[in-house]
Amino acid sequence: MIYLDNAATTLHKPPQVIEAVAEAMRSMGNASRGAHEASLSASRVVYDARCRIGELLGCPRPDHVVFTCNATEALNIAINGLFGPGDHVISTDLEHNSVLRPLYRLQAERGIEVDFMPADKMGRIDYGDLARLLRPETKAIVCTHASNLTGNMVDLARMGRFAHEHGLLLVADCSQTAGCVPIDMAALGVDVLCFTGHKGLMGPQGTGGLCIMPGVEIRPWKVGGSGVQSYSCTQPEEYPTRLEAGTHNGHGLAGLAAAAEFLLQEGVEKVHEKELALARRFYEGVRDVPGVTVYGDFSTWDRAAIVTLNIRDWDSGEISDALAEEYGIATRPGAHCAPRMHRALGTVEQGAVRFSFSYYNTAEEADEAVRAVRTLAAETAPEGEEEGPCDRNS
Amino acid sequence: MRQKQLMLVVTFHTTADAMAMEKTCREQDVPxxxxxxxxxxxxGCGLAWSAPPESEELVGAAMARVGLEPEAMHRCMV
Structure with a gap:
């Protein structure tokens, strides 16, 4: 199989990650639940993961790296823990449902107000809208770092500058960029960075978290066992314990720590360049194929390694299924949990086929995907417009 | 049971701080x-750093170097 669904999860992980998880499952107790060697071993692994993730993402304090089971949980913690009645939030049309649904729920249940920066047909936002949408009660900008549908990047540095000039917080969803795009949250002006461990970071599923700048106060969304201050009726106030009730996914975090170490050694710049080169190779191969529509802004390669397209008016699910069944290529069709983005692109009914690349993909795989798209485009041409099947070796 | 001894015992607000303490003490060869x-x-529960009483200065310096704030420092029989 040629796996090009890395924006959903990276399939190929560094071998160190798999070994770390297996070793953890052989040896780890419950972190923060005792002073015997098995528990201490788990606590050391979890702390090590905090240090490495903090270093990778530019979080100045390891104890402000909070672990969750995914980016969705991290975003729910941030959004529910920061905003209350009367607050106004600015977001964008690029967002995933993991941002949208928590915001919509707070709109309905807690009386917060949300405005979205609209995206155009190329999936771009206009940063001038920030000033237009700003209100006295605006508390934060909540936005993705890169659209999971088009791969278009949001200029977080620009968002951060605007936010801090106007006394706002910047909450960034880095699900598509953590580990595969260089990020320094402190330099970018990000106050809360939410990430998942199983995509660009190449760690296990069931890992993720928030990196929080010192001074940002998030109310706990869940409370419970912490391993410390057990006779207190309330959750400890100190990070990371404040937001980490319950047993960690310690085995997963062992893998995440190994993944972060791999990326620190390899260099995120190098990973980003390789992934972008593959995406670009694929894009150049399909962009001019008759019947193919590619979505997003490719005037810049400051983007995530995602190329999303449709072939004529064919159902994206049918195309993705043909790619899987006839060519052994794994892609993602449909809505990608990004309803506002699809509305902006005009692809609500058809969906779109997303090709997303990882560090472990090859140029040969990108070329094979190009050949498959060309052939499918030729095969689906209306009668009288056939151009014949493409030469598979071209 | 082993005999209790007077020790310096440092407590922390979180397990993360306790682990930071262990890491920095190991790196700086602090007992x-x-x-x-x-x-x-x-x-209740939680972790504390136990060290010989005479190492208080070393322990304090190790914490200061990494900006680690203890919950409290005690001397007690453990």
Whole structure:
């Protein structure tokens, strides 16, 4: 199989990650639940993961790296823990449902107000809208770092500058960029960075978290066992314990720590360049194929390694299924949990086929995907417009 | 049971701080080890750093170098 669904999860992980998880499952107790060697071993692994993730993402304090089971949980913690009645939030049309649904729920249940920066047909936002949408009660900008549908990047540095000039917080969803795009949250002006461990970071599923700048106060969304201050009726106030009730996914975090170490050694710049080169190779191969529509802004390669397209008016699910069944290529069709983005692109009914690349993909795989798209485009041409099947070796 | 000794016992707000303490002490060759918080200090659970009483200066300097703030420092029989 040629796996090009890395924006959903990276399939190929560094071998160190798999070994770390297996070793953890052989040896780890419950972190923060005792002073015997098995528990201490788990606590050391979890702390090590905090240090490495903090270093990778530019979080100045390891104890402000909070672990969750995914980016969705991290975003729910941030959004529910920061905003209350009367607050106004600015977001964008690029967002995933993991941002949208928590915001919509707070709109309905807690009386917060949300405005979205609209995206155009190329999936771009206009940063001038920030000033237009700003209100006295605006508390934060909540936005993705890169659209999971088009791969278009949001200029977080620009968002951060605007936010801090106007006394706002910047909450960034880095699900598509953590580990595969260089990020320094402190330099970018990000106050809360939410990430998942199983995509660009190449760690296990069931890992993720928030990196929080010192001074940002998030109310706990869940409370419970912490391993410390057990006779207190309330959750400890100190990070990371404040937001980490319950047993960690310690085995997963062992893998995440190994993944972060791999990326620190390899260099995120190098990973980003390789992934972008593959995406670009694929894009150049399909962009001019008759019947193919590619979505997003490719005037810049400051983007995530995602190329999303449709072939004529064919159902994206049918195309993705043909790619899987006839060519052994794994892609993602449909809505990608990004309803506002699809509305902006005009692809609500058809969906779109997303090709997303990882560090472990090859140029040969990108070329094979190009050949498959060309052939499918030729095969689906209306009668009288056939151009014949493409030469598979071209 | 081993005999109790007078020790310097440092408590922390979180397990993350306790692990930071162990890491920095190992790196700086400061004596001690993590133990369960003694009940004479606090009921409940959690980790504390136990070190020989004469190492207080070393322990304090190690924490200062990494900006680690203890919950409290005690001397007790453990």
């Amino acid at each position: 001690g080890r993590l133990i369960p918080v003694p009940r004479a200090i606090s009921a």
